[in-house]
Amino acid sequence: MSKSRICLSVIETTLRANLSRIDEYRHMIDLVELRADYLSRGELTHLWRFPKKAGVPVILTLRKKKDGGMFTGEESGRIGLMKHALEGGFSYIDLEEDCTGSGLEEITVAGGGRVIRSLHDFSGVPDDLAQRMKRLARAEKELPKAAVMPLDTDDVLKLFSCYRELDGMEKILVGMGNYGFPTRILAPYLDTYLTFCSVPERLAASGHIDPSTLTSLYRFREVNRDTILYGIIGNPVMHTFSPIIHNRGFKAIGLNALYIPFQTDSIPSFIKLAHLLSIKGFSVTIPHKEGIIGFLAEKDVSVDATGACNTVVREGDGFYGVNTDTIGFLEPLKRAVAGSSLKGKKTTVIGAGGAAKSVVYSLIGEGAEVLIVNRTGERAQKLADAFDCGWASLDTGGIERIKSYSDIIVQTTSVGMEPDPSASPIPDYVFGGNEIVYDIVYNPPETTLLKAARKAGCRIIRGKEMLLGQAFAQFRLFTGREYPDQEGIRKEFQ
Ligand code: ATR
Numbered sequence: 001m002s003k004s005r006i007c008l009s010v011i012e013t014t015l016r017a018n019l020s021r022i023d024e025y026r027h028m029i030d031l032v033e034l035r036a037d038y039l040s041r042g043e044l045t046h047l048w049r050f051p052k053k054a055g056v057p058v059i060l061t062l063r064k065k066k067d068g069g070m071f072t073g074e075e076s077g078r079i080g081l082m083k084h085a086l087e088g089g090f091s092y093i094d095l096e097e098d099c100t101g102s103g104l105e106e107i108t109v110a111g112g113g114r115v116i117r118s119l120h121d122f123s124g125v126p127d128d129l130a131q132r133m134k135r136l137a138r139a140e141k142e143l144p145k146a147a148v149m150p151l152d153t154d155d156v157l158k159l160f161s162c163y164r165e166l167d168g169m170e171k172i173l174v175g176m177g178n179y180g181f182p183t184r185i186l187a188p189y190l191d192t193y194l195t196f197c198s199v200p201e202r203l204a205a206s207g208h209i210d211p212s213t214l215t216s217l218y219r220f221r222e223v224n225r226d227t228i229l230y231g232i233i234g235n236p237v238m239h240t241f242s243p244i245i246h247n248r249g250f251k252a253i254g255l256n257a258l259y260i261p262f263q264t265d266s267i268p269s270f271i272k273l274a275h276l277l278s279i280k281g282f283s284v285t286i287p288h289k290e291g292i293i294g295f296l297a298e299k300d301v302s303v304d305a306t307g308a309c310n311t312v313v314r315e316g317d318g319f320y321g322v323n324t325d326t327i328g329f330l331e332p333l334k335r336a337v338a339g340s341s342l343k344g345k346k347t348t349v350i351g352a353g354g355a356a357k358s359v360v361y362s363l364i365g366e367g368a369e370v371l372i373v374n375r376t377g378e379r380a381q382k383l384a385d386a387f388d389c390g391w392a393s394l395d396t397g398g399i400e401r402i403k404s405y406s407d408i409i410v411q412t413t414s415v416g417m418e419p420d421p422s423a424s425p426i427p428d429y430v431f432g433g434n435e436i437v438y439d440i441v442y443n444p445p446e447t448t449l450l451k452a453a454r455k456a457g458c459r460i461i462r463g464k465e466m467l468l469g470q471a472f473a474q475f476r477l478f479t480g481r482e483y484p485d486q487e488g489i490r491k492e493f494q
Contacts, residue, residue, distance in 0.1 A: 002170065004188040005030035006211055006220060007059065009196050009204035011038040015050055021199050022054055028211040031057040031091065033196060035204060036081075037064075037071040044081050048088030057091035059116065067096050067120045068147075068205075079104065086111055094118050094145070097136060105139065116172065118145040125155040125175075130165040133173065143193060145172035149206075150179040153269035156262070159183060160276055163190045177206045178238050178263040182231075184209065185218040185260060189227050195220070217247050218258065228257040229277050230478055233264040233292075234285035241442075241464075242283055245471040245489060252484040267291050274319075281313040281478040283471075289354065296321040306358045311474045322477060325355070326362040328470025329440070332461050333408070336436050343367035348405040350394070350425050351412035352379040355440060359412050360387050371405035373398045375413075375425075399429055406432065409453075411439040416447035424448040433457035442467050445494070464493045 008029045010018040022032055032054055036047055051058045062082055063069020071078055079102045082093065086107045093108045094116045105115050117136050125148045126132065136144035150156045159175050160183075166173065172193045175183035184207055187195035197211050198204040214220045232242045238261055246259035257280075264270045267288055274282065284292045289308040293299065296309065297318025303309045309321035333342065345368045349356055352374035360383060363370050370389040374380035377393035384391035390405070392398035402409065415425040421444045431437070437453035442463030450460045468490060472483040483489075 002191065002193070004190075004192060004220075005194040006214060007031045007033050007194045007196050008211060009033040009035055009198045009208070011035045011198070011202055011204045013038060013040045013043070015039065015043050015046060015053075018050075019053055021202075022056065025199065025211045026056065028215050029056065029197075031059065031194065033059040033061055033094070033204075035069070036060060036062040036085070037069040045084065047081065047085035050085075051088045051090050059092040059094055060085055060090040061094040063094070064096070067118075068122060083107060086113070089113065092116050092143075096120070100138065105142075109139075109141070115139070115142045116145050117142045118147065118172075121146070121148045122176070124149060124151050125158045125162070127158070129158070130162045133162070133166055133171060134169070143170060143172060145174075147174045147176055147205075148180070149176045151177075152179065153262075153264050153266040153273065155179060156182070157269050157273050157276070160273060163192070164276070167191065175207070178236070181207045181209075181238070182260045182262060185214065185220065185258070186223065186229075188220065188223040189225060189229075189258075191225070217244060218260075219247070219251060222256065223258055224256070226256055228255070229260065229279045230257060230281050231260040231262045231279060232283040232285060233262050233267075233270050233288055235263055235265055235287060237261045237263050237285065240285060241467060241493070242285075242471060245468065245483075246475060246478070248489065249475050249483050250479075253479065253481055255479060257479075264288065267295060271295050271319075274314075279314070281311070281474075283474055284310050284312060293321065295319065302326050302361075305361045306354075308354055308358060310470060311477055313477050322473075323358060324470040324473035324477070325358040325466070326365075327473040328466050328468070329359055330362050330366065331469035331472070332465035333436070333438060336438075336459055336461055341367070342408075344369060345407040346405040347371070347408040347410065348373055348402045349410045349412060350374070352376070352383045352391075353412065356412040357383060357386075359410055359440070360389065363410075364389065368408070369405070371401060373402060394425060399426055402426070402429060406435045408436045408438065411437075411441065411447070411449055414441070416444075416449055417441045418443050422448055424452065431456035431458050435459075436461065438466075439463055440466050465490075468493060 006029045010021045012018045064071050089111045092114050097119045198208045200210040250257040298320045300322040302323040303321050306323050311322045311324045312319045347368045348371045364387050372380045372384045372391045375394045380391040392401045415423050433456045435458045437458045438461040439447045439450050440463045454460050475483040
């Protein structure tokens with residue numbers, strides 16, 4: 001297995017600005033792709049100067065609009081510019097599969113460089129991708145490259161199967177976009193020649209990340225064929241904090257494992273992918289927490305009781321599901337009541353959706369007395385009937401009732417979440433100061449509801465506490481180990 005390289009794609013409009021970008025990241029990268037199609041016209045005649053100044057191997061790419069680039073001039077002009085540039089001795093030139101007979105190949109090779117023969121597909125993953133990759137190189141030393149855009153989980157599965165089929169062949173194979181993201185961070189695992197990344201301020205392509213995130217969070221230099229894969233499925237999923245939590249934990253305990261966001265639109269297709277990649281465990285987030293249950297060989301009582309599953313671990317050939325949202329919710333609450341029990345605590349739960357169900361189940365299990373208050377009264381009643389507790393609508397009468405269930409107030413709706421952080425589900429409620437107020441929303445870190453409660457002197461629990469709590473419980477299930485340095489990550493997430 002050969003080494004996989006980190007290639008920084010630079011897309012500034014001047015050569016000088018591109019050189020500064022390289023200087024910023026020089027210590028993290030192996031080579032650079034100069035996207036000459038982004039340069040302003042006047043710069044193009046100076047291209048030949050670039051490789052020497054860059055001081056790292058450079059790929060020359062002058063991509064046409066049709067192939068996803070910015071170059072709009074005549075093909076003869078493009079070839080002329082590249083020929084001139086090659087006088088500077090580029091280490092690689094990227095030539096599309098239909099760019100032949102120009103003499104660029106011979107000039108590149110004569111100058112000690114190598115041709116990357118590329119194909120692009122922004123409309124999905126072609127069924128015959130592996131066959132096309134095998135036929136792509138025009139000469140022995142040419143390096144075949146495909147950049148394709150998976151549009152759903154089926155495409156992702158097709159792409160990973162293609163890596164399997166092409167195993168052992170020297171190649172660059174990249175999945176673009178959010179669905180393709182795992183292929184970028186798994187380049188060393190997938191044995192592909194390089195992965196492209198870009199500076200955070202100027203992402204050169206959909207799904208790119210910056211070299212720093214790639215090397216620190218996703219430990220690119222340590223990933224290899226033996227790396228154990230974990231992940232999270234959801235849609236959307238790219239915004240979640242879970243990769244930060246788990247990857248940091250794996251690193252701290254010295255485990256050769258990686259936790260990857262898999263944007264997923266189809267659970268059955270992901271299950272096939274999980275088998276193909278021998279994924280050892282994965283987190284499940286919206287909208288798949290209910291749908292995943294049908295694919296579990298075994299499940300914990302927390303899944304049956306809440307009708308939701310957020311954690312899946314491999315057991316032999318099947319998958320075992322747990323809902324750690326329940327433990328994650330309780331952990332910070334138990335710390336807040338330090339020493340005393342939740343038994344008999346008069347507790348209001350605002351909301352009656354999926355999240356509320358996990359919360360109510362956890363509270364009832366601890367012996368709390370629960371009142372469910374929800375915008376839609378019938379939904380509150382239905383949930384209350386299932387757990388034999390009180391309910392009210394989120395109206396003046398309901399808010400009045402909260403006063404007699406106010407040892408603990410838990411907010412489980414999406415109200416107050418970005419992009420509308422000024423909202424509160426109970427804007428007129430006057431806190432007495434003795435309540436423990438817990439909002440499971442974690443973005444923003446302190447909601448409007450929590451701010452009001454804190455001002456009144458209440459103890460508050462932020463949503464990130466629950467996020468961390470459920471992740472720590474997942475980590476135990478994934479690795480059999482306690483999450484290391486819990487205080488450290490708690491501070492970072494404040
Ligand atoms: P989740 O799984 O995140 O709980 P859900 O099952 O869709 O999502 O439930 C959303 C909860 O937020 C519900 O309790 C919903 O109230 P309704 O049952 O009346 O729909 C509540 N919710 C959402 N938007 C709300 C709003 N603007 N004001 C009050 N409650 C709201």
